[in-house]
Amino acid sequence: MGLFKKIKEALAKRKTTQQEKYVSGLDKSRKNFVDKLARLKGKYKTGNDEYFDELLQILIESDVGVATAMSIVEATQAEVAVSKVKEIEQINEILVDKMFVSYTSDDILSSEIEFKHDLTVLLIVGVNGVGKTTSIAKLCNRYKKEHKKVLLAAADTFRAGAIDQLKIWAERVGVDIVTGKENSDPSSVIYDALKKAKNEKYDLLICDTAGRVQTKQNLMDELAKMNRIIYKELQRQADEVLLVIDATTGQNGVLQAKAFFEATSVSGIILTKMDSTSKGGIILAIKDELKIPVKFICFGEKLDDIEEFDLEQYLYGLTKGLGDE
Ligand code: GDP
Numbered sequence: 001m002g003l004f005k006k007i008k009e010a011l012a013k014r015k016t017t018q019q020e021k022y023v024s025g026l027d028k029s030r031k032n033f034v035d036k037l038a039r040l041k042g043k044y045k046t047g048n049d050e051y052f053d054e055l056l057q058i059l060i061e062s063d064v065g066v067a068t069a070m071s072i073v074e075a076t077q078a079e080v081a082v083s084k085v086k087e088i089e090q091i092n093e094i095l096v097d098k099m100f101v102s103y104t105s106d107d108i109l110s111s112e113i114e115f116k117h118d119l120t121v122l123l124i125v126g127v128n129g130v131g132k133t134t135s136i137a138k139l140c141n142r143y144k145k146e147h148k149k150v151l152l153a154a155a156d157t158f159r160a161g162a163i164d165q166l167k168i169w170a171e172r173v174g175v176d177i178v179t180g181k182e183n184s185d186p187s188s189v190i191y192d193a194l195k196k197a198k199n200e201k202y203d204l205l206i207c208d209t210a211g212r213v214q215t216k217q218n219l220m221d222e223l224a225k226m227n228r229i230i231y232k233e234l235q236r237q238a239d240e241v242l243l244v245i246d247a248t249t250g251q252n253g254v255l256q257a258k259a260f261f262e263a264t265s266v267s268g269i270i271l272t273k274m275d276s277t278s279k280g281g282i283i284l285a286i287k288d289e290l291k292i293p294v295k296f297i298c299f300g301e302k303l304d305d306i307e308e309f310d311l312e313q314y315l316y317g318l319t320k321g322l323g324d325e
């Protein structure tokens, strides 16, 4: 039996709220993916070349990314040849196993945010509308529940409403916030927040930033300035720079991410709006093309619609019911 199939059977036996979130959050993606694979089962009696071409197409349509999709299908084909498996149902299972193996092959499995210092600083970056502010609210809520003293820095000072939006979340969650005036220098907000966080012994400072990417130079300059201020105050970089990617933007989101990589070091991804996409394969593309871990995955607009990324739960959510028809 394949590696992931064993994991899947074990997961099916121990249902958790985390699992429920993954399963319901991936509803659209699962429907799409499982339906398409089931259709192949009806169409082909055996795994011939046309079948594998369609398999490749299904992966690409799920935003897995062309190169990654090809390597997964090739690995599936190779195993099918060696094991002499003929049933489409079994081949589909080998495919899921290869997706699992593909993700684990680079050893970039996600780790939780570590609180190694008195004050942990997170910088949240990403283009407008991807879900930065909402994700920050979710993180605040999560760490507040863990009894961390959390401070927010509203360093997206460019967009009308952005500061107020974060203020409203801060109030709702019950955490403190440092703001500046609209159009003020975002770095000065971060500076003020760092001072307050150190003086008043906060455990965690989360900095919202503007998603202006009109010019790459502008983005680089702004992030460089923030990084300089953080370094000056902490004598180290921000503990995490988390790039937010909107799952519904697919390959575009992956491309945007590369622009950010040129501007700053990024330690992890927050992948949002997984509930809104039917192409949940983007996680595999992110891993292959960006080589940094997805740390959090978001399944909706509510405060608790965030989970740490868990590869097993993700693949379980994406493929639950496959082969049950
Ligand atoms: P920002 O510009 O990057 O700060 O993005 P916002 O946090 O303001 O979010 C933009 C929109 O995306 C808002 O309408 C959010 O409610 C919505 N949003 C954020 N995260 C999610 C998610 O995980 N699922 C869904 N369905 N919507 C989300």
Ligand code: MG
Pocket: 132, 133, 134, 156, 162, 208
């Ligand atoms: Mg925002």
